[in-house]
Amino acid sequence: MRGSTHCHGGRRGVRAGRGGAWMGCRQGWSHTRPREGDMGTIKQAPTRRRFLGHCLGVSGLLMGGGWVSASQAGRTALLRRVRTYQKDGHVRVVLDLDVPTSHTLFALHDPERVVVDLKNTRAAERLTTAGLTGGMLRRLRWARKADGTLRVVFDLSERVRSKSFPLAADAKHGPRVVVDLERHTQPAAQPVKQVTPRRGRDVIIAIDAGHGGKDPGAVGPRGTREKDVVLAIARRLEALVRKTPGMRPVMIRRGDQYVPLRERINRARRHKADLFISIHADAARDRKARGSSVYVLSQRGATSEHARWLARRENDADLIGGLSLGDVDPTVAPVLLDLSLTAKIEESFELGEAVLDRLKRTGRVHSRRVEQAGFVVLKAPDIPAILVETAFISNPQEEHRLRTRAFQHKVAEAILGGVKAYLKSNPPQGTLMMAAGSGEHVIRRGETLTQIANRYGTDVRTLRELNALEGDVIRPGQVLRVPRGS
Structure with missing residues (x-):
């Protein structure tokens, strides 16, 4: 869901005008007719094929002013080169363009990033980040969005203060966007934090047993209720996670109680969950349908007719609790929600593929790819989330399997195996797994x-x-x- 950027408490401001632009917080960032050379000689690097990346939210906004931009002229700008210069906790990044274009700047936290959106821009085919990173600038990446915006992401090792401004072409350079990153002054207590144990925190896995209470979920031919078998699987997964070093489980529901869909999201967020796994049993009109499936959130519609039907059935559970499916979490600004979901869907796909791969090894799968559908329970804006349909409870044979301890344990082990594989490549920041550095x-x-x-x-x-x-x-x-x- 898209909307305008919000500034809170008057801490950040936006102003654009002839010859420069200003963005800041109460510390007082400003400039007057900036010059690229203010930072000294800029490091240059060759170019290479672009890299896809996403980001999560909005904390500030900057519009370039004083230009006739590519977006205004209807022409696509080209990001030709990226240059950096680092000195004494200050990084300057220069984005060289062939024609001017407007841009926005915002910062993201946990992990720390600064993002520049270049309107109506594409990256040169041979653009690269070689030789550009180091110090607090860990990584540079970019991707072109569907609306033609080129998003450039700076992955940082620490929190920074950021500002940006456009520069018009001169005798030596073409149009540029300059981004300044300055080390954020840490509070006096920061040195104490650096003495904390090196062990790192546990990865928190939110385990959501679907349905519950007045909502039985799907019911099998022999009367088996979905809410009962998925709770049994969730408990087995909880036990396995608890035994795994570096992981800690959080159960969204422990017993036979109804938890509204959005409250499930809220509980996971209150526990600061790193991953969200919702466990269900599938159902279909065709009783011969069988196998496991893995779903992630779709913002553009379901990837199949069955996915569309299933999402409608699962989301109807919210009506039982008297809630409107159109309710929007008031704590999440529209822009933040939209950007966060876009980024987390990518991470959810990677998690889903890892879990689906383990499910393929243990039994039959209904779909050999990760599906997408608009499940409300997956709309946590800051947590990679998947929904696992363990088997078809509408199939008499699979209904019987769902009731057995052996199958329940087998599914739980497959889910955990996928989670471990995902975390091996994607350890959350500050965790034991990240500290171990595989x-x-x-x-x-x-x-x-x-x-x-x-x-x-x-x-x-x-x-x-x-x-x-x-x-x-x-x-x-x-x-x-x-x-x-x-």
């Missing part, structure tokens, strides 16, 4: 060495040397070593 990346379908190098702030040559690769051919499921500390 130094490995499991290749996903469609990934290239260039994309993986960009993700870990390294280059293709380094990846080839670490993994004794003679070329660029890689395969899904292959494990690559990545630089320690990436």
Whole structure:
């Protein structure tokens, strides 16, 4: 859901005008007719194919002023080159364009990022980040959105203050957007925080047993209720997670009680869950339908007719509690919700693929790909979330299997196996798994060495040397070593 950016408490401001722009908080960022050379010589780097990336929310907004932009002229701008300069806790990034374009700037936290959206812009085919990162700038990535906006994301090692401004073409350079990042002054208590144990926190897994209480869910031919069998599977998964070092389970419902769909999201967020797994049993008009499925949220509609029908059936549970499906969490600003969901859907896909892969090894699957549908329970804006349909309770044979302890345990083990595989490549920030630094990346379908190098702030040559690769051919499921500390 899209909307305008909100500033809270008067802490941030936006102003654009001839010759420059201003954005700031109470610390007082400003500039007057800025010059790129104010930071000294800018580091340059060659270019390479662009990298896809997403981001989560909005904390500030900056519009470039004083230009006749590409967006105004109806022409697509080209991001030709990226240059950086670092000095004494200050990073300047220069985005070289062929024609002016308007831009927005905002910051994201946990993990720390700064994002620049360049309106009606595309990246040069050979654009690269080689030689640009270091210090508090961990990684640079970009992706073009459906509306033509080029999103450039700076992954940071710490919180910063940020500002940006456009520069018109001169005798030496074309139009530019300059982004300044300055180390955020830490409070006096910060040195104490640095003495905390190195162990790191546990990864928190929110386990949601579907339905419950007055909502029985689907009912099998022999009267088996979905709410009962999925709670049994959830409890087995809880026990397995609790035994796993570095993980901690959180049950959304422990007994036979009804929990509204949005309250399930809220409970997961209150516990600061890193992952959200909703467990269900599928149902279909055709009693021969069988197998497991994994779903992630879709904002554009279901990926199949069955997914569309299933989402409608699951979401109807909210009507039982007397809630409107159109309610929007008032704590989440529309822009933040939209951007957060977009980013988390990508992470949810990766989690879903890992879980589906384990389910394929343990039994039959109904769909061999991760499906998408508009499940309300998956709309946590800041948590990767999947919905697992363990089997078809409408199928007499699978109804019987759902009642057995052996099958329940088998499904729970498959889900945990997928979670472990996902976390191996995506350890949440500040956790024991991140501190351990596995130094490995499991290749996903469609990934290239260039994309993986960009993700870990390294280059293709380094990846080839670490993994004794003679070329660029890689395969899904292959494990690559990545630089320690990436």
